Amino acid sequence: MAADPATTTVAEHRLVRHGSWLICPLLGALLLWLLRLVAAWVSGLPWAPFQGVFELAASVPDPWGTVGAIAIGAIIGLGFAGLMAQERLTVSVAPERLTLTVGRSARHVERAEIGSVFVDGKHFVVLDETGGELARQPSDLDKAALRRAFADHGYPWRDKDPFAARYSLWVEDTPELSLRLNALMSARDRALRKRDGKEAALLRTELAERGILVRDEKKRQYWRATS
Template identity: 80%
Template sequence: MAADPDATTVAEHAFIRRGSWIFCPLLGALVVFLLRLVSTWVAALPWAPFQGVFELAASAPDPWGTVGAIAIGAIIGVGFAGLMAQERLAVTVSAQQVALAVGRSQQHVERAGIGSVFVDGKHLVLLDDSGAELVRQKSDLDKRSLRRAFTEHRYPWRDKDPFAGHYSLWVEDTPELSLRINTLLAARDRALRKRDGKEAALLRTELANRGILVRDERKRQYWRATS
């Protein structure tokens, strides 16, 4: 599909995108170099953790020991920069659709199916007319830039969740919910208490697929049905 010349793309500033490939390797090299400098001292402390690592770092003779430490740190930094690039979001808004690109993956949502757009904390959210979630994507993009892009193309931008007043506090064995939904919410509550964000996100997606949307406030879950 040809690119729409009138489309608006919102992405991180080029300085951040390009600078991470310089800053991360430099920071990694500096950190490992500093660890190399203190490795002999730390290895001599009987109570220090990871003594084997520090003993290995201290055993390499200079100058190649220092050169190797700097090179390893820079490689680690490049790895971090790559991970950041894979999680970086870019949103392209046109009159016909919204395209969300994260790393090499892309998602397209047709304009006709979008009922509201807003930012919920650290997430960009697109809902359909019934209030069901089409997209909930983690985003560090500037909210004002997102608002401008969507409103310029006449999307129904909202400054907050238009269904915020429809959520109810979840308590164990909520009678309005089925046994399966209560079980999923209980499992998610345990994941939140353990600070297992990945498991909590997976369970949230499973609940959304079953018509239940969840939002978290002060470590408590609030829910609403979309159907």
């Protein structure tokens, strides 16, 4: 719930936000406890990988071996919960501006700059009037809740990308793109095939800075130029 009554905040459900700090450590502790149980058996298999790790785990006597495995698993789980918290998106909609908060960083977009707002697959997207991308963030937020928040404040919410018809399938050496842009698209295609999401995201950002927006459908790239 937002402190300012004029602001509507959309975030993941409280059970998800707070529950991850409990569930992740429990799952981590359970996993390491199970590995501790099978460590002696696995260390006796000549074909099993990481023999040294399992031999070490099996060599620690109980109760300290079990207690240590549970503690380490819980700590690893807390680390995962922290990573999830740093990537979690919160959207705050006020009459004059939009605020996107991810972890401890916040980004503001003025209402006057916004031409359309929508959800594209697993991403929350904000465009300007010309179709330029103001923001694009991975999001698991409820689409209906987002729609209500933006409609209540008079923002131009769209149920789909209003510029979707302008995208074209990218192929090698697309004549409408420069040599440099085709090289970036080609590099991003390779990153997608290798399932390197971080590299693909970086290349997408570089393309957007050069006026080319990219969307992915069934492992194929579609592009459009911004004004």
